[in-house]
Structures are given as C-alpha cells and as structure tokens.
Amino acid sequence: MSADELAAWLRVALARGLRPAALRALLGAFGLPQNVLSQPFAALAAVAGAQAAHAALAEPRPDFTAQLEALQAWRAAPGTALITLADPAYPARLLDMPDPPPLLYAKGRLELLHARAVAVVGSRNATPQAVEDAARFARTLAASGLTVVSGLALGVDGAAHRGALHERGGTVAVIGTGADLVYPPAHRPLAMEIAVHGALVSEWPLGTPARSANFPQRNRVIAALVEGVVVVEAAQRSGSLITARLANEMGRDVFALPGSIHAPLTRGCHGLIKQGAQLVESPEEVLDALNVEPPRGTGRASASPRERRRQSQKIPVPFDRMQHGDTSETPQLALEFQRPEPPSVLRAEARKSPASLGAEALRLLEALGHAPATVEILAQRTDMAEAVLQGTLLQLELAGHLDALPGGWFVRASRG
Structure with a gap:
C-alpha cells in the first residue's frame, strides 16, 4: 500500500459522520478511497446522501498527521497488519454485515480470521466453575480445529482464550481499544501470547482508550466472525447477551450452559434457553451441532491436570x-x-x-x-x-x- 493510499484509507475511516455502510456504498461506486475523495460533492451525495458527502469531503482532524505517522510506525513493527475493505485478507464473514469496519488493525496469525470459528463468551465476574467450563469448552473446540473467538475481558473471555491458545484451532481476541493498547491491563501478558500464537484484531484507531460504548460495537464483530456463540455464564443484563442476540440476527447458532436457579449469573443463560438457544452441557454437543469431528484419540481434547483430577473423583449415586x-x-x-x-x-x-x-x-x-x-x-x-x-x-x-x-x-x- 502506497503512502497516499494509506492516508486516504485513514482519512475516510476517521471521517466524522461517515458511517461504514455509506462508506461501503461510496467505495462500491468509485473504487479506492482516493477516488472517493477526488469526487465532487454532487457525485458523492447521489450515491450515499448529503450527510455522507459532507463527511467524506470535510477537512481531516487536526491530529490527522500525527495519527498517520503513528500508523506507519505501527505497520512497520513485525507481526502487524492493516486490513482494508478492499484487501483480499479482509474476513469474508464481516462483509455480510451491513456496517463492516473499513479498517481492521490486526496482530498475529491472519489466517485465523478466515477459519471456522466459535465464540465463547460470558461474565467478567465469572464464578470458578464458569472459568473452568470456559477453558474446557474452548480447549475441546480448538482441539477440533475450530478457532475460539472472544473479547479479552476478565472472567470467561480470558479463560476461553487460555484454553484455546495452544490448541490446533487457536484463538482470536476482538478488542474494544486501539490495537496498541490492552484492556484490561491485567491481560497484557495474555494479549502478548495471543499476538504470537493467535490473533488480536480491532476496528478502533490506534490510541483509542477503553470506552463503554466500544464494547457492544466490538461484540458485533465477534458475532459476525463465528458460526456459533457459546454463552457460559451471564447475568440478565450482560454484554454476552448482546453478542448472542447479534449472532442470532446474523443466522448464527447460539448455545447456552445451564446452571443453578439460585445463581444470579446463570439467569442470562436461562433466558437465552427460554428464547430458543440450544442448551449444551458439553463441548461435544457444540461440535455435533456444527458438524465438526471431535479431537482424535479419546474423542475430546486432552484435559488439564485439574480436569483429570475431577474426572477421577468418585461420583455420588444419582x-x-x-x-x-x-x-x-x-x-x-x-x-x-x-x-x-x-x-x-x-x-x-x-x-x-x-x-x-x-x-x-x-x-x-x-x-x-x-x-x-x-x-x-x-x-x-x-x-x-x-x-x-x-x-x-x-x-x-x-x-x-x-x-x-x-x-x-x-x-x-x-x-x-
């Protein structure tokens, strides 16, 4: 990508008021962003409306030059990539969205963005049981060749990434900050591992801090990248339920783990099940629903030492x-x-x-x-x-x- 093309992509991606759907229409009509920026107002308005035309032709932000220089330096680092809507490396599943991000900032194994994938999501304040379940499900799903996608949050997300990280399918973290930042800070070591063995991806410009509004938008990317969403644990008002709803609207499968009727963090899962989500008690049920063969050998991923100890415990009479x-x-x-x-x-x-x-x-x-x-x-x-x-x-x-x-x-x- 030439310097002029990079600058044009960044300019249209940062243009205030230029929505992804309108930008996509303009790119479809005129090709690359530098062609869009060279069009007269009337031509742009005829394709995407007056508001989009004004936004596209507006002067860049005062800090645009600094942002462009930061992006150039970031792209020069090993293992990083800027994926545009016109790039063959852009994930095909995201193109099915009405508002695909114009730019994806990625680190790590880009091929994972095109692999068959399942999201494993849940509560940030997860119970110990949910953490164990998330890691176990993710480990088995990834050992079967599915890429496990989650949001790098505390609790279930982190457990899912760790469970899948070193398995065949690997893991993708879709983050709600700029790709040069890590939130929460406690997951910095995990993010570094994912950038090496999996993939980190963000639609946000470099330097974007964690804002509450970013995370529901991030969740739509998670839902679009995958074939199904497994909700391990969720309260009645949870970002995981947003991911599940978006996935359902996109025609993806939604799975939910049941739990105790006394546990507040299972009510979201129970609500999903009442609304038609598939109740699952094992990762093999998810694999079966997606027509994926279980891991070779025992028919499941190798268990962690803790899981093997649990399996060896004497189960009480029903x-x-x-x-x-x-x-x-x-x-x-x-x-x-x-x-x-x-x-x-x-x-x-x-x-x-x-x-x-x-x-x-x-x-x-x-x-x-x-x-x-x-x-x-x-x-x-x-x-x-x-x-x-x-x-x-x-x-x-x-x-x-x-x-x-x-x-x-x-x-x-x-x-x-």
Missing part, C-alpha cells in the same frame, strides 16, 4: 436412585443421606448473613459457587492448607451455608 430406594450398591450412602440435622443452636447461626463470616469462609464460599465440588477441587481453587480448608468447610456447614453430599461433595445450601 439422587433419583436415592429417592426410589435403589441403594443396593452403596447402602451406607443412603444412611448418610438420612443423617440428622445439626442442633437447633447451630441452625440459629445459619440465619446470619454471609457478611458475618470470616475472610477464609467467604473466600471458600465464593470458590464453591453454585455447583457441587469436592475438597480436592476447592483446594485447587483456594490454595488453602488442608486443615484450614476442612475447618472452614465445617464452619460453613454448621452455619447453614453449604451442605455435604454423599461421595465427599459439597454444595451451596438452597435458600429457603
């Missing part, structure tokens, strides 16, 4: 068998199920709010989340010493905040 009296295999578990309630003096303490508990108890209760977990799982999540962990579990059980299940599992107590 509750429906307990309720129907089928205790032939483990009669002692049925006896455990019928154990007496703690003394009333201890149950009185259960009426205290969680805020009255100590710091260790609060940390353990947060790590437990709303899904059953074993002592081994909780030890991994909290790094507590065994004696402290056992004592804290007992404290929470006696206080009525959790229940012990057969087989060494613990679950947050239902709120009656």
Whole structure:
C-alpha cells in the first residue's frame, strides 16, 4: 500500500459522520478511497446522501498527521497488519454485515480470521466453575480445529482464550481499544501470547482508550466472525447477551450452559434457553451441532491436570436412585443421606448473613459457587492448607451455608 493510499484509507475511516455502510456504498461506486475523495460533492451525495458527502469531503482532524505517522510506525513493527475493505485478507464473514469496519488493525496469525470459528463468551465476574467450563469448552473446540473467538475481558473471555491458545484451532481476541493498547491491563501478558500464537484484531484507531460504548460495537464483530456463540455464564443484563442476540440476527447458532436457579449469573443463560438457544452441557454437543469431528484419540481434547483430577473423583449415586430406594450398591450412602440435622443452636447461626463470616469462609464460599465440588477441587481453587480448608468447610456447614453430599461433595445450601 502506497503512502497516499494509506492516508486516504485513514482519512475516510476517521471521517466524522461517515458511517461504514455509506462508506461501503461510496467505495462500491468509485473504487479506492482516493477516488472517493477526488469526487465532487454532487457525485458523492447521489450515491450515499448529503450527510455522507459532507463527511467524506470535510477537512481531516487536526491530529490527522500525527495519527498517520503513528500508523506507519505501527505497520512497520513485525507481526502487524492493516486490513482494508478492499484487501483480499479482509474476513469474508464481516462483509455480510451491513456496517463492516473499513479498517481492521490486526496482530498475529491472519489466517485465523478466515477459519471456522466459535465464540465463547460470558461474565467478567465469572464464578470458578464458569472459568473452568470456559477453558474446557474452548480447549475441546480448538482441539477440533475450530478457532475460539472472544473479547479479552476478565472472567470467561480470558479463560476461553487460555484454553484455546495452544490448541490446533487457536484463538482470536476482538478488542474494544486501539490495537496498541490492552484492556484490561491485567491481560497484557495474555494479549502478548495471543499476538504470537493467535490473533488480536480491532476496528478502533490506534490510541483509542477503553470506552463503554466500544464494547457492544466490538461484540458485533465477534458475532459476525463465528458460526456459533457459546454463552457460559451471564447475568440478565450482560454484554454476552448482546453478542448472542447479534449472532442470532446474523443466522448464527447460539448455545447456552445451564446452571443453578439460585445463581444470579446463570439467569442470562436461562433466558437465552427460554428464547430458543440450544442448551449444551458439553463441548461435544457444540461440535455435533456444527458438524465438526471431535479431537482424535479419546474423542475430546486432552484435559488439564485439574480436569483429570475431577474426572477421577468418585461420583455420588444419582439422587433419583436415592429417592426410589435403589441403594443396593452403596447402602451406607443412603444412611448418610438420612443423617440428622445439626442442633437447633447451630441452625440459629445459619440465619446470619454471609457478611458475618470470616475472610477464609467467604473466600471458600465464593470458590464453591453454585455447583457441587469436592475438597480436592476447592483446594485447587483456594490454595488453602488442608486443615484450614476442612475447618472452614465445617464452619460453613454448621452455619447453614453449604451442605455435604454423599461421595465427599459439597454444595451451596438452597435458600429457603
């Protein structure tokens, strides 16, 4: 790309009031942006309207020269690329959008922008279980050759990127800042890894800081790049639901993981399921819906050490068998199920709010989340010493905040 062509692309991309759809119409009529800028007002207005013509022919911003120089320096760095609407490297799926970004600032493996892809998104304030689920789903999907796309946010997004990063399909992070910035700052090391092993992409000019309005716009790019969206965990008002809605409008598949009815961060997923999203409990179900073969060998991606430990745990006898009296295999578990309630003096303490508990108890209760977990799982999540962990579990059980299940599992107590 020549210097003049680069300057013309940057000028039309930064032109205030020139919407992507109008710019696309002008490019379709006149070709490259330098041709658009050389047209008279009447010719531009006839194609895209007076407002677009005024915007295209307006004088550049005062800082335009500085921005152009910064872009030239950024493009000279290894591993970076500026992809224009006229570039063969522009992702074909984005061209189906009514408002495709005129410029994409990218780092890393550009071929991933053209691969079959699935988004894995969810809450920034994710529970430990959601973080584990996001990484597990992303690992299996990427091991099957699908590229996992997410938004580099804290919580589910970060877990999805980490799970997929070193698998065959890799991962793409669509960010809501300029490509020269990282938000949140805590994900700077992760972003550097993605730029090497995956791809980072932004539609925002260099130097654009994180603004709340940028992220819903970023979500439309995530939705457009993929064949389906997996929502791991989401509150009722969540950016992940915006991604799911946009994906549905674009004809993509939407999948949602169910969770506890007591967990606020599962209500968004449950709402999606009520509206017709596919309920999935395993990544293999997503692969099956998209007609993708599972990873070779075991039929699933290699599990993390924590996942292997969880798989080796003894699973308790299903509750429906307990309720129907089928205790032939483990009669002692049925006896455990019928154990007496703690003394009333201890149950009185259960009426205290969680805020009255100590710091260790609060940390353990947060790590437990709303899904059953074993002592081994909780030890991994909290790094507590065994004696402290056992004592804290007992404290929470006696206080009525959790229940012990057969087989060494613990679950947050239902709120009656």
